[in-house]
Amino acid sequence: MQDTDSQINRTTVPRHIAIIMDGNGRWALRQNKARTYGHKAGVNALKQTIESCASYGVDVLTVFAFSSENWLRPKQEVDVLMGLFMLTLKNQAKKLLKNNIRLKIIGDRSRFSLTLQEKIEEVEKLTSNNSAMTLVIAANYGGQWDINQAIKRLAKHAKEARQSVDEFEINDFLSTAGLPEPDLFIRTGGEQRISNFLLWQIAYSELYFTDVLWPDFDQNELLTAIMSYSSRQRRFGHTGEQINEQAIK
Numbered sequence: 001m002q003d004t005d006s007q008i009n010r011t012t013v014p015r016h017i018a019i020i021m022d023g024n025g026r027w028a029l030r031q032n033k034a035r036t037y038g039h040k041a042g043v044n045a046l047k048q049t050i051e052s053c054a055s056y057g058v059d060v061l062t063v064f065a066f067s068s069e070n071w072l073r074p075k076q077e078v079d080v081l082m083g084l085f086m087l088t089l090k091n092q093a094k095k096l097l098k099n100n101i102r103l104k105i106i107g108d109r110s111r112f113s114l115t116l117q118e119k120i121e122e123v124e125k126l127t128s129n130n131s132a133m134t135l136v137i138a139a140n141y142g143g144q145w146d147i148n149q150a151i152k153r154l155a156k157h158a159k160e161a162r163q164s165v166d167e168f169e170i171n172d173f174l175s176t177a178g179l180p181e182p183d184l185f186i187r188t189g190g191e192q193r194i195s196n197f198l199l200w201q202i203a204y205s206e207l208y209f210t211d212v213l214w215p216d217f218d219q220n221e222l223l224t225a226i227m228s229y230s231s232r233q234r235r236f237g238h239t240g241e242q243i244n245e246q247a248i249k
């Protein structure tokens, strides 16, 4: 695709993009390689996507890296994924700092090794004052886990404050508290399901599914997704006419 910049100028860029990065395993198997080879290639696709989103002025990019159900995979694959997570955090910390990108990890990190937990905290702290874009990595994340932990924390908070639970909003206790809701939700790899990624937060997200396998997802594919998003009318319950009137004002 040529002249990317002029295409993006004519396009509404989503403020928050959420991506299920699926298809690494199939990408590798198609080349008679081990599934883990696909995960390594997936990291490169992620790096490219981060750069593209930052250059388009996206505020928040949230990616699903490891679901709470992915522990069910063969131990060897899980070990490689954990190793890649650690390695990528180590290798990319300086680059995130240089590019003014804030890193936030969401999910139940208590199941990770202590060294990985420490690394996560270190890179989050290092990048906490960055403001160009927030990169949210969902790791050992599940949408149901998130809602569950939010309700438990809300109830505890209300009890400690001696107030009724009615005084508080679930939104403020989700792991994504303070972030805008995803405008564009992308899933690569051909499946049309949510697989326990963000559940509450995608109430009004525009959904985009592509057969492209995650390691093949490049700037052109991202642009195609953003173009699809920008051609849609988001109504949030209003009529199309009401939205058109608002646009004229």
Ligand code: IPE
Residues within 6 Å of the ligand: 021, 022, 023, 024, 025, 026, 027, 065, 066, 067, 070, 081, 189
């Ligand atoms: C997504 O790719 C990455 C993770 C779930 C960690 P997959 O590994 O699910 O790839 P497929 O779906 O088997 O091709």
Ligand code: IPE
Residues within 6 Å of the ligand: 020, 021, 022, 023, 064, 065, 066, 067, 070, 191, 193, 195
């Ligand atoms: C979702 O993909 C999780 C990630 C991409 C990290 P899966 O490959 O685990 O989803 P299912 O099992 O096909 O639904």
Ligand code: MG
Residues within 6 Å of the ligand: 022, 023, 024, 189
């Ligand atoms: Mg998959």
